[in-house]
Amino acid sequence: MPSSTASTVPSPTPSDDPLVREQDHLTRSRAALRSMREDVQSLDIRDVTANWVNAEVLSRQIDDRIKALADLSHTPLFFGRLDYLHAPGAEQAEGAQGERFYIGRRHVHDAGGDPMVIDWRAPVSQPFYRASRKDPMDVALRRRFGYTGGDLTAYEDEHLSDPAEAAATSKLLQREIERPRVGPMRDIVATIQPEQDEIVRSGLGGTVCVQGGPGTGKTAVGLHRVAYLLYAHRDRLARTGTLVIGPNASFLHYIEQVLPALGELEVRQATVDDLVAHVEVRGTDEAPAAVVKGDARMAEVLRRAVRAHVTPPTEPVVVVRGSRRWRVPAYELADIVRELLERDIRYGAAREALPQRIAHAVLVQMERSGEAPDDRVQDAVARSPAVKAAVKAIWPPVDPAKLVLRLLSDAEFLAVHAAGVLTDEEQETIRWAKPVRSVKSAKWSAADAVLIDEATDLVQRTHSLGHVVLDEAQDLSPMQYRAVGRRCTTGSATVLGDLAQGTTPWATRSWEEALAHLGKPEAVVEELTAGFRVPTDVIAYASRLLPHIAPGLAPVASVRENPGFFEVRAASSTGEVVAACEELLAQEGSVGLIAADARVPVLAAALAEAGLPYLAPGEETTLAARLTLVPASLAKGLEYDYVVLDEPEAVVSGEPDERTGLRRLYVALTRAVSGLIVTHADALPAQLTE
Template sequence: MLPCSASTRAAVTGAGLEPSGRQPDGVPFLTHPPPTSDGGSAVPARTPLDDERDHLAASRAALRAMRSDVEALDISDVTANWVNAEVLASEIAARIRSLADLAGTPLFFGRLDYEESLDEDGESGHRFYIGRRHVHDASGDPMVIDWRAPVSQPFYRASKRDPLGVALRRRFGYEGGDLTAYEDEHLTDPAEAATGSALLQREIERPRVGPMRDIVATIQPEQDEIVRAGLGGTVCVQGAPGTGKTAVGLHRVAYLLYTHRERLARSGTLVIGPNRSFLRYIEQVLPALGEMEVKQATVDELVARVEVRGADGAEAARIKGDARMAEVLRRAVRSGVRMPSEPVMVVRGSRRWRVPAHELEEIVRELASRDLRYGSAREALPQRVAHAVLVRMEQAGEAPDDRVQNAVARTPAVKAVVKECWPQVDPAKLVLRLLSDADFLAEQAEGILTPDEQKAILWERPPRSVKSARWSPADAVLVDEAHDLVERTGSLGHVVLDEAQDLSPMQYRAVGRRCSTGSATILGDIAQGTTPWATESWAAALAHLGKGRAGEAVIEELTQGFRVPRDVIAYASRLLPAIAPELNEATSIRESAGSLAIGRVARDDLDEAVVLACRTALENEGSIGLIAADARVPALAAALAAGGLSHLAPGDETSREARLTLVPASLAKGLEYDHVVLDEPAAVVSGEPDERTGLRRLYVALTRAVSGLAVVHAAPLPGPLAD
C-alpha cells in the first residue's frame, strides 16, 4: 500500500490525534487518544477533522433546506393552462429528486485551497469543497462545489509539477456517509515529496458489492481530459480491462448535462449498452451524480421495429451486418420507382391542364437523383407535378396561389401518378421480400453480394407475413435501416455507446442515425471483441457511425488499470499477442498484486472443485463471480444448489441476499467482481465459433476480477496460458 504522506502525518499528529495503525487496506484512520487509566476518557482538543465534520453536517442541512424550498413552491397560479402546469410540476419533481441526500454517499470528497488566497495564518479565503452536487447556504454562498464546475477541475489535474494555483488538496475518507479521515497534499511546498494517495488506493480497492458505483472521487487526469471534452466532437475511447472506460463515459454524460443542460434537455441523451444485465449493473451511477433523466437501451431495443424471435448462424449474421447491405437496401427501397408512361390530365372547373409524360419523367428522375429520403421524395412529387400545372395556368393568364397548388396536388389524377411512379414502401415488408425472394435479392444485390452470400442470408422457409416471420436481431437492424431510407430517424444530442467493439457495421449505422446531428462517446476494447463481425479498427467503426470525417472524432487510449490487480492483468495479457497484437498491454496502478490461483483437477471432480473454490472465495469480503461457458451454466447451477450455495443471475447484484453470481461467459463483459472463479477456460474457448473469438471471450472472463482470480480446470489450458 502507498505510504501516508508527510503532510498527512503532520495533520494527524498536529491535531492531537494518533493514527490508529492501518486497516487491512492500509488507510490511516484518525482516532481519539485511548481512555485514561481511571476508566474515564481524556477530552481531546478540537481537531481539523471535527471542523470538517461540522462542515459536512452544515452542508447536509443546507441541502435539506434547498430541497424544502423547492417542495414549498406554490405553482397553482403561475401557469396559463394545465399543460404548462404539468410540465412545470414535472420539472419541479425532477429537481426535488436531484436534491435527495443519499445517506450512504459522501456529499463532498475533496477540498481545494488556492495558493494566492492563503493569508499569514495559513487560512484560505478561497476554499472550495468538491462534491457530487452544488450546495449553497441561505445566503447563496457555495458550501459544496459541483465536481463538474470549472473551479473543480484542478482537484483532478493539479500536480506538484503543475499545481494550477492550488496550495493544498485535501482528500476525505468515509465509512458509509460518515467522515473518518483526511489526507493532505501541499502542492506548492518544495519540501514535501510527491507521494501516492492512500485514500485514493483505498477507494479504488474497496470491495464491489451491488451495482456499479461512480468514480467521481478517483477520476485520474487522463480520464478527466476525456470526461471534460467538448460536446461538439465525438470521442472514441480504447480502454483495456479495468481502465474505467465505462465510468468515464457515464461521467462524461453527467459533465455534458451540467455544461450544456438546456441544449441536451431539448435534444436528449442516451446510454447504449450490450445487454440488459449490463444496464442494470450501471443504472445507479448517473442518479448518484444527480442525473435522473438519462435513458438507457440496448442496440436490440433501439431497432425494435419488429418482434425478434429467431437467430442467425454466424455466417448469415456476419453478412447481414456487413455495411454492403446498406446499398442493397437502398436499391431495394428505390426498386419500385417507375417512369410515367402517360401524361397527366388535371381538370379545374371548365378547363383541363395537361402535363406530358416526358416532363413527368424529368420530375421523377430529378427527385430520384437527389439524396432525399424515399418518403420525403414521395411527398414532394405531387407538389412538383402540381407546380407544373400552375406554370401552365400562369401562362394562360390565370393567377393561382399556393392554395390552388395544394388542391391540384390532391386531385385523383395527380395521386394516380404518384401511386404509379413512386409507390409507398413498408420497410418490414420490403426486408421480408428481400430475404424471401431469391430473384428479388439477386437483382438488388448484383455486384455487391456473391451468389453464395445471397444464399446464406435467404430464409429456408419464407414466412407468410411480417408478424409470422421469425426475425433475427440482424434482420431487425436491416428493417431499421430500411425505415431510415424511407423516413429520417430522429437524432439525439449525445449518445454513449459502450462495449462498442462487438457491433457490426450495420449496427454502427443504426447508432449513428441516433446522433447524426449530435455527438457520441464510443467506449470499447478491440481485444474484447467476441462477435464474428467484431470491430478490427476504431477508424473503420467511426466511419460506419458517420463520424469518420477529418477532425470530427478523436481516439483516446486508456492503458492505466484501476480495477484489475497486477498479477491478474499480467496473466490475462498473455493472450494479447494472439487476439490483438497491435494493442498496448495494460498496467495496473493497484498496490495490491491480487491473488491468482490456478488448479487442475480430474474431470469427474470439476464441479465439486468449482463449488469448493466458490466457498473459499466467499470467506473474503465483497462480491463473487463464477464465470463459465454458457453450456456449463446449468450443471454448475445444480452443483451450487447441491452444495447449499445460493447465487444470483447477472444484473441482480442489487440483491443483498447472496454475494455469489453465476455468470455465463457471454454476459460477463463490462461486469466486475471482487473475486472471480473461472470454470474450465478450454470450454469458454470452444464455445465460440473460432479460436480467436474464443480466446477473446476468455480474455474478458479473466479480467473481471478486482481482488482475486481462481482458475479451475480439468482440460488443458489454452496455448498462451499453458506455460
C-alpha cells in the same frame, strides 16, 4: 508527503482539530442540502400554471429536482477540498484569494446562497483532478477525505505549491479504488485521474473514441462524460436528448445507478436491439449469415431495393379545375422524377415532394394563361385525385419490413439488387430456405431487425439525439454502427471499447473503420492504458492471450498497490468449484462464478445442492446474495471483487473459432477486482501456459 489523520482522533477543541472542523462542515452541508430539498418540496404551483398540461410538466420537473437533491446516507456529500493561493483567473471567477472550495457530487448552498459544496463538474473543481506539483494550477493544498459509510473519518493533504514536499501515492485514493464493490457499479467521481478527466471534460461538439483494456475505467469515463455534458450544456441536451447504449440488459442493470447518483435522472439507456425493435425477434442466424447481414454492403442493396419502387411515368397527368383541364406531359413528369432521384433525398421525403412539384407545374401553366393562383390552389391541385393517382403509380409507399422480407425470401429480387455487391454464395447464405408470406409470421433475427431499421431510415429520417454513449462497441457489426450513427447524425458520440475483447464473428478490426461506419470519421481516438480495477497478477496472467487475440495492443499496466489474490487450481469435481466460491465468500465483497454457457446448468445444480444462494447477472441490485453465476457470454462489462473462473478450455471451445474463444476467455479472466481463482479439470489452453 501526504499526511493522513486516523479515523478516531480525539480532539479537546474543535478549532484545533482539522478532522472535527471538516466533520462540522459536513454536518452543516447536509443540513443545507436538506433545506434546499425542503424549499423545493414546499413550492405551491396551483396558481402559476395556465392549464393542467403545464401543471403536470412542472410537477414532474419538481419531482425530478427533489430526487436530484436526495442526500444518500452512504455516499459522501463531498470528497475533496481545494485551497487556492490566489484568486483564479477570469475563467474561474468564482474564486478569491485564500478561498476554499469543497468538491462534491452536487452543488450545495446555504440560506444566503453562498456555496458550501461545489459540483465536481464546475470549472473551479477541475484542478482537483489535474493539478500536480509540475503544474499546481495555483492550488496551495488539495485535501482528500476518507469515509466509512457516510461518516467522514480521515483526510489526506497534498501541498502542491511546496517544492520541499515529495510526491507520494495517495493512500486514500488507493483505498477508494480498491474498496469492495458489492452490488451495482458505482461512480468514480472521487478517483477520476487526469487522463480520464481530459476525456470527461471534452467538448460536446466532438466525438471521442476511447480504447481501453480491462479495468482502465472506460465505462465510468463515458458515463461521467454524459454527466459533465449535461452540466455544461443542459438546455441544449434537454431539447435534443442523451442516450447510453450497452451490450445487453444485464450490463444496463449493472450501470443504471451511476448517473442518478450524480444527480442525472433523465438519461435513457438501451441496447442496439432496443433501438431497432421494429419487429419481434424470434429467430437466430448462423454466424455466416449474420456476418453478411451485418456487412455495410447491405446498405447499398437496401438502397437499390427501395429506389427500385420508383416507376418512370409513361402517361401524362390531367388536372381538372372548373371548366378547364391542365395537362402535365409524361416527359415533364419524368424530369421531375429524375431531379428528385438525383437529389438522393429520402424516399418518403421525395414522395411527399412529388405532388407539390406536379402541382407547381400546373400553376406555371395557369400563370401563363393569365390566372393568378396562390398557395391554396397549389395545395388543392396536389391533393387532387389525378395527382394522387399519379404519385401512387410513380412513387408508391414502401413498407420497410415487407421490403426486407422480400429481399430475404425472393431469390430473383435479391439477385437483381445485390448484383455486383454480394456474391452468389453470399446471397444464398442470407436467403431464407423457405418463403415467408407475412411480416408477422417471419422469424426475424436480430440482424434482420437492423436491416429493417436501415430501410426505415431510407424511407424516413431517424430522429437524432444530442449525445450518444456507445459502450462495448467492439462487438458491433458495421450495420449496427450505422444504426447507432443514425441516432446522432446531428449530435456527438462517446465510443467505448477494447479491440481485444471483441467476441462476435463480426467484431471490429480497427476503430478507424468502425468510426467511418458510425458516420464519425473525424472522431478523436484516445487510449487508456493504466489499470485501476484488475490486480497486477490477474492482468499479467490474462495478458498472455494478447499476442494471440490483438497483437497490436499494449497490455494494461495495473497501478494498484495491492497485487491481488490469484491462483490456478485443479478441480476434479463441481464440488471443488463450489468450495472455491465458499472460500471467496468468506472475504468482504461480491463474488462471480463465471463459466462457459454450457456449464452453467451443471454449476447451478451444484450450488443448489450445496445450499449456496446465488443471483443471475443484472440481479445484483437486490443484494439478496453476494454470489452471481455468470455465463461467459454475459460477463463483458461486469465486475466482481472476487471471481472463480471455471474450466477456461470450455470457455474457449464454446465459441465458433479459437480466436473468438480466446477473446471470450480474456474477458472472463479480467472481471476480478481483488482476487481470482481459476479452476480446471481439463488442460488449460496452451496460450495460458506459454
